[in-house]
Amino acid sequence: MEPVFRPASEAELCAVMTWALGESVPLELVGHGTKRGYGRPLRTERLLDMSGFSGITLYEPAELVLEAKAGTPLAEIERAVAAEGQMLAFEPADWGPLYGVMPGQATLGGVVACNLSGPRRTTAGAARDHVLGFSAVSGLGESFKAGGRVVKNVTGYDLSKLLTGSHGTLAALTTVTIKVLPAPAETRTLALLGLDDRAALGFFGAVARAGVDGSGLAHLPLAAALRISLDEVAREGTAVTAIRLEGTSTAVEERMAELHRLAAAKGTVAILDRDRSLAFWTSLRDVGPFVADHGTNALWRVSVPPASGAAVVAALAAGRSIEHFFDWGGGLVWISTPLADDGGVAAVRTAAASVGGHATLVRAPADLRAAIPVFEPEAPALAALTRRVKESFDPRSILNPGRMYPGV
Amino acid sequence: MKMPPLDEAVLARRDELGAALRAIVGAAAVIDNVEALRAYESDGLTAYRQAPMLVALPSVTAEVASILKLCGEREVKVVPRGAGTSLSGGALPLGDGLLLGLAKFNRILDIDYANACAVVQPGVTNLAITRAVEREGYYYAPDPSSQIACTIGGNVAENSGGVHCLKYGVTTNNILGLEVVLMNGEIVRLGGKNFDAAGYDLLGVMTGSEGLLGVITEVTVRLLKKPATARAVLIGFAANETAGDCVAKVIAGGIIPAGMEMMDRPAIHAAEEFCGSGYPLDVEALLIVELDGNVREVDEQIDRICAIARACGAVSIRSSANEGERLAFWAGRKSAFPAVGRISPDYYCMDGTIPRRRLPEVLRRMTEMSARHGLRLANVFHAGDGNLHPLILYDANKPGELETAEKFGAEILTLCVEVGGVLTGEHGVGVEKRDLMGTMFTESDLAHQQRVKCAFDPAGRLNPGKVFPILHRCAELGRVHVRKGQVRFPDLPRF
Numbered sequence: 001m002e003p004v005f006r007p008a009s010e011a012e013l014c015a016v017m018t019w020a021l022g023e024s025v026p027l028e029l030v031g032h033g034t035k036r037g038y039g040r041p042l043r044t045e046r047l048l049d050m051s052g053f054s055g056i057t058l059y060e061p062a063e064l065v066l067e068a069k070a071g072t073p074l075a076e077i078e079r080a081v082a083a084e085g086q087m088l089a090f091e092p093a094d095w096g097p098l099y100g101v102m103p104g105q106a107t108l109g110g111v112v113a114c115n116l117s118g119p120r121r122t123t124a125g126a127a128r129d130h131v132l133g134f135s136a137v138s139g140l141g142e143s144f145k146a147g148g149r150v151v152k153n154v155t156g157y158d159l160s161k162l163l164t165g166s167h168g169t170l171a172a173l174t175t176v177t178i179k180v181l182p183a184p185a186e187t188r189t190l191a192l193l194g195l196d197d198r199a200a201l202g203f204f205g206a207v208a209r210a211g212v213d214g215s216g217l218a219h220l221p222l223a224a225a226l227r228i229s230l231d232e233v234a235r236e237g238t239a240v241t242a243i244r245l246e247g248t249s250t251a252v253e254e255r256m257a258e259l260h261r262l263a264a265a266k267g268t269v270a271i272l273d274r275d276r277s278l279a280f281w282t283s284l285r286d287v288g289p290f291v292a293d294h295g296t297n298a299l300w301r302v303s304v305p306p307a308s309g310a311a312v313v314a315a316l317a318a319g320r321s322i323e324h325f326f327d328w329g330g331g332l333v334w335i336s337t338p339l340a341d342d343g344g345v346a347a348v349r350t351a352a353a354s355v356g357g358h359a360t361l362v363r364a365p366a367d368l369r370a371a372i373p374v375f376e377p378e379a380p381a382l383a384a385l386t387r388r389v390k391e392s393f394d395p396r397s398i399l400n401p402g403r404m405y406p407g408v
Numbered sequence: 409m410k411m412p413p414l415d416e417a418v419l420a421r422r423d424e425l426g427a428a429l430r431a432i433v434g435a436a437a438v439i440d441n442v443e444a445l446r447a448y449e450s451d452g453l454t455a456y457r458q459a460p461m462l463v464a465l466p467s468v469t470a471e472v473a474s475i476l477k478l479c480g481e482r483e484v485k486v487v488p489r490g491a492g493t494s495l496s497g498g499a500l501p502l503g504d505g506l507l508l509g510l511a512k513f514n515r516i517l518d519i520d521y522a523n524a525c526a527v528v529q530p531g532v533t534n535l536a537i538t539r540a541v542e543r544e545g546y547y548y549a550p551d552p553s554s555q556i557a558c559t560i561g562g563n564v565a566e567n568s569g570g571v572h573c574l575k576y577g578v579t580t581n582n583i584l585g586l587e588v589v590l591m592n593g594e595i596v597r598l599g600g601k602n603f604d605a606a607g608y609d610l611l612g613v614m615t616g617s618e619g620l621l622g623v624i625t626e627v628t629v630r631l632l633k634k635p636a637t638a639r640a641v642l643i644g645f646a647a648n649e650t651a652g653d654c655v656a657k658v659i660a661g662g663i664i665p666a667g668m669e670m671m672d673r674p675a676i677h678a679a680e681e682f683c684g685s686g687y688p689l690d691v692e693a694l695l696i697v698e699l700d701g702n703v704r705e706v707d708e709q710i711d712r713i714c715a716i717a718r719a720c721g722a723v724s725i726r727s728s729a730n731e732g733e734r735l736a737f738w739a740g741r742k743s744a745f746p747a748v749g750r751i752s753p754d755y756y757c758m759d760g761t762i763p764r765r766r767l768p769e770v771l772r773r774m775t776e777m778s779a780r781h782g783l784r785l786a787n788v789f790h791a792g793d794g795n796l797h798p799l800i801l802y803d804a805n806k807p808g809e810l811e812t813a814e815k816f817g818a819e820i821l822t823l824c825v826e827v828g829g830v831l832t833g834e835h836g837v838g839v840e841k842r843d844l845m846g847t848m849f850t851e852s853d854l855a856h857q858q859r860v861k862c863a864f865d866p867a868g869r870l871n872p873g874k875v876f877p878i879l880h881r882c883a884e885l886g887r888v889h890v891r892k893g894q895v896r897f898p899d900l901p902r903f
Contacts, residue, residue, distance in 0.1 A: 021888065062660040063763050063794070085662055121603055128609055129581050140888060144856040145849075150761040151574075152793040152833040154567045154616045155841075155848060156875065157857045158580065161612025182662035205522055211545065211633045213701075251705035305601035307522035331603050358606040376606040381594035385863065386608055392859035395888050404607070 002028075002045055008052035010135070010143050010174055016048060017141035017172070020398045029168035029400055031071050031107030034096035035114060039167055039403040040374050041366040050109055053174050056080055058149070065132065065149055066180050070109030070173040077108060087183040090130050091118025093285045098363055100294055103286070109173045115165030118285035119216035119244065122328050128164040130179045136163065136171035139394025149177050162389070168400040169408055170393040184246035188256060189216070189272040189280060191230070192263045194238040197221060197310040201330040203241060203266060205307065208329070212259050216244030216281050217329035220289065224325040227289040230280065232270045242272075244281060287362075289325055290336045297336045298343030298364040304357030306331035315351045320344060339364070345372045352376070375404050409456055409497075409839050411873045414504045418484055422461055425482060425506070429464045432474045437512075439463035448507050451492040451499040452554070453840055455756070455810060460487065460501035467512035469587065469595060469625040476623065477593030479506055485869050486591070488619045490531060490562030493554045495757055496838025498566060498618050498874060508623060510561050516540050517626070523601045524631045525584055530561025530624045534568075537629060546631040549576035552834070553742050561624045567616030569834035571667040571741070572698075574792035576632065578834065580615040585628035588614060588621075591865040601628060613860060618836050619871040621864040635700035638666065640737045641710055643717045644691030644724035648672065651693035652767040654720040655791045658697070658713055665713070667698040668792035669741050672771070675748065675786040675799070682747035685740030686733075688724045695791065696737055744788045745799065752784065752801035756813045760824030761833035764794045773823055774798060781816045783809070795833035796824065822847050837875045845877055859885055 005027070007013040020027055028044040030036060031051055053069035056077060060066075061084040068077055074092060081087055092111040097103050112134075117126035133147025146159035163170060195203060200219035207214055219241045225233040233240050243259060245252045256271070263269045272280055283289075290299055304312050309330030316322055316335065322344070324335045337344040343364055352359040358376035361369060378386060383405070390397075390408045397407065418425075422440075429438045439445060440462050449457045466472045479486050485505035492499050501507045513529035516537070520526065521544055528537060534555040537548040551570035552558055558568070564586065569578040576582070585599035598614065599605035614621055645651040651670055658665065671679065671687075671694045680687040687694055695717075699709045714725050728734035740747070748755050762770055771787065778785040784801040798820055802813040821831050821841060825848050831841045845854060854876060861868065862882035872879060 060763070060765075062656040063765065064659065065763075115604070115609070117604075125577065125581055126604060128612055129577065138856060142852050142856070144852045146853060146857070148761070148830040148848075150763060150794050150829050150833075152569060152578065152761050152790070152795045153830040154578075154834055154836055155831045156837065156845065156854075157621075157860050158567065158612055158616050159857065159860070161580070161609040161615075162860065164612075165609050182659075182664060185662070208524065208633060209521075209545075211636055213633075247701075248705055248708060250708050251701060254702040254704055303602040303604045303606075305520075305523040305525075307520075328603055356600040357602045360606070378607055379596070381590070382596045382598075382607070382610075384594075385590070385596060385610065388863035389608055389610070389860065392863045392886070393856070395886065 004047040006049040006052050013137045021141050026398050026401045031110040032105045034101045034105045037099040041370050067177040072108050074106045075104045086180045089124035089181040091120040092116050097291045113168050123215045131160040131164050133177040135175040136173045138171040139399045167403045186249040186252040187246045189244045189277040191270045192241040193236050193268040195241045200241040201310045204329040214243040215246045218242045218327045220325040223323050224289040299362045300335040301362045302333040302352050302359045304355050308355035312351045342372050418504045433466050437465040451494040453497040460507035463507045465509045472589045473593045488623050490559035491557050493558040496836040496840040498838040527628045545634050550579050565619050566836040575664050575666045582630045587626035589623045591870050638700035640698040640734045641727040643695040643722045644688040645693045648693045648771050649768040650721045657716050665697050666700040669696045670789040670791035672787040675788050678747040679740035679744050683740040685736050748786050748799045753803040756800040758798045759832045759835035760821050761795045762829035766827040843877050
């Protein structure tokens with residue numbers, strides 16, 4: 001096992017970085033290590049364990065602001081905000097089980113570093129939309145901060161966006177300030193059975209045009225639907241199209257009536273009450289249908305214009321054995337492909353690019369992740385800019401080098 | 409306001425540069441005569457004026473790329489400009505620089521209802537986007553008060569907000585893609601019509617970068633479906649404290665209104681006189697709270713808010729009975745700036761954000777400052793998100809008053825930072841708050857921001873003199889301070 005640094009203060013972290021900088025020793029950044037299988041495999045010899053930075057340092061519900069050290073377990077934060085009737089509206093996913101780790105271990109810093117979000121992405125945004133500020137130590141061994149502790153702020157460059165989703169390649173986050181929001185009083189889901197992909201995504205469009213504000217729009221074709229436990233699917237043996245409504249009980253009731261009217265014309269309808277709704281969307285958020293494929297399949301996360309989702313799948317499915325499901329009203333397609341032919345990389349990327357989207361290889365054996373680009377390759381001018389940004393914050397390449405792209 | 413020193417060598421080559429620009433965009437799109445240049449000498453922050461050396465008005469991305477490449481090669485500074493409505497001097501020209509006007513980029517390229525987005529050129533005004541899609545029941549959410557004039561390119565550059573951003577977010581939460589030309593003439597596309605862009609979130613970094621990182625030539629915005637109904641309620645209070653208390657209780661009660669604005673007595677009177685919105689005149693503070701959604705949902709939320717307001721001691725409550733009334737409620741607030749302009753020869757608009765609970769203290773201390781400086785103050789306030797807009801009333805024709813107003817403004821912003829807030833909530837740093845950046849950020853914080861600048865524009869030619877009090881040389885920032893041997897293998901827990 002590789003040697004581990006586990007600093008517990010900013011001064012200790014700066015000391016580690018300064019040493020690593022001087023010796024040009026690359027470090028792998030981890031919180032609780034739930035997503036070490038995400039990204040290109042690293043060739044680092046030392047771990048920088050950030051879990052020593054733990055604890056909520058400020059929580060002001062009426063200001064909608066929470067600040068915590070980066071290694072704080074997300075579960076601890078979610079418990080604290082739930083106690084005040086609030087939530088992290090971006091619905092951070094727990095990808096631990098995807099990589100064979102027990103659920104509930106993820107840290108705030110890890111979720112921010114990977115810019116994870118959930119089904120509510122379409123209405124509430126991703127992690128990047130909820131990070132208000134941070135403190136960090138960059139690859140220059142210097143501590144710095146950006147943003148603030150208020151929900152509206154344009155003072156200086158928005159480095160919170162830059163650090164969110166940077167996969168630990170620019171700086172080690174020590175503290176993160178996030179926006180919190182009131183949790184909805186009521187949540188219910190309408191499940192429509194038996195639609196094919198195209199009809200399902202068309203239905204999402206009709207729902208949106210009718211002004212029914214769904215905070216979760218997912219479609220699982222039969223194969224994926226059978227992988228989650230839903231009585232209606234087991235009974236009917238059909239695909240399931242799900243729309244979540246959240247808000248005051250009056251709002252949910254009003255919208256459900258309208259939604260029901262639209263759905264009844266399309267097929268069999270079932271309503272999931274609060275508990276079943278929560279379980280369903282949590283499973284989808286955490287890519288539940290494909291957790292079990294570990295080691296046998298490549299898992300792709302394909303981000304496309306929502307109305308193009310079905311066409312992308314249709315192009316890919318021709319002559320290939322794939323499984324998939326849609327989130328974000330069709331804008332997010334999870335695709336499980338056989339490992340042969342490099343996990344179908346050429347076909348997946350061609351299909352995504354043909355509609356202006358992009359594909360990320362979220363899970364695959366390390367040799368495949370080393371052999372093909374995990375993240376969508378960038379056009380030359382953009383790739384050069386990305387490299388300059390990396391060099392600006394981490395000139396000696398000591399922070400997760402190569403996690404995103406070669407050298408980055 | 410100290411700007412970078414004029415580069416005499418560049419000024420000496422002004423005519424050559426003008427000829428090279430004409431070769432790119434044609435003679436009609438280059439402005440070089442002194443009279444015409446004066447039209448560009450300031451933006452919405454009219455206290456500062458400086459005519460540019462030259463103006464170029466390109467109309468396609470390739471022209472922008474050629475111009476930036478040319479300016480890079482000839483060591484000429486470039487200031488991008490949309491409609492010139494910046495309130496922080498973001499588009500203030502440089503005497504030895506080219507002003508790059510994007511006004512000709514005024515077309516809506518694609519309206520894609522199926523994907524709820526629109527692709528527009530940067531010179532399209534904010535309101536024009538909503539106007540183009542409203543017949544289908546859609547709108548573009550961020551609504552800065554200047555929306556009739558300000559352009560989407562400028563909105564992206566400043567990360568503009570508006571009165572509805574508490575619920576619907578600011579610009580950065582409402583755009584999906586950008587086309588950007590870098591100072592070296594390279595064109596990059598960030599994001600698209602999908603929700604998550606790949607790679608580093610440079611879309612997020614560009615948004616709010618105040619024209620220092622690249623020139624925006626295309627924007628993909630999200631479109632939202634207009635809610636079934638919207639209603640507003642006017643709530644008057646006898647004291648600022650109780651109004652602030654009411655705002656906190658609404659949010660703590662789990663309600664995020666579509667908008668929640670507060671005005672103090674001077675602002676209420678100025679707006680009422682200007683617009684006749686029906687504001688109560690016998691109150692110290694007025695809240696405008698707007699709820700949107702389905703009909704019964706909105707009615708129910710209005711009832712809850714009125715109950716909270718009554719419990720907080722509201723002295724008057726009036727909810728809009730119809731759409732005309734709702735718009736009238738907003739008309740006063742949205743024209744608060746020109747309304748104040750009528751009661752004072754000049755005004756200076758500030759833009760700090762504070763934690764809301766510190767509001768009574770901040771208002772009290774601002775009143776003290778007002779007395780000390782002998783200048784009147786009117787306050788409008790995005791109460792939901794703590795974004796203050798104190799308006800300092802002064803007369804530029806009275807010797808020394810502008811300087812006093814600037815000093816007063818700096819004190820207000822320093823106070824915002826002192827109570828845990830920030831220098832600017834939505835107007836940007838520009839030249840206006842540049843020299844106050846040190847009150848909020850350390851040397852290291854600013855150095856890391858400037859490292860981003862170095863990645864985009866290493867020679868520092870794009871909009872210099874804005875945002876940063878001192879622009880470090882990139883070579884200096886790039887130096888790695890290795891203290892090899894001094895830091896021994898650190899004594900840290902290892903296992």
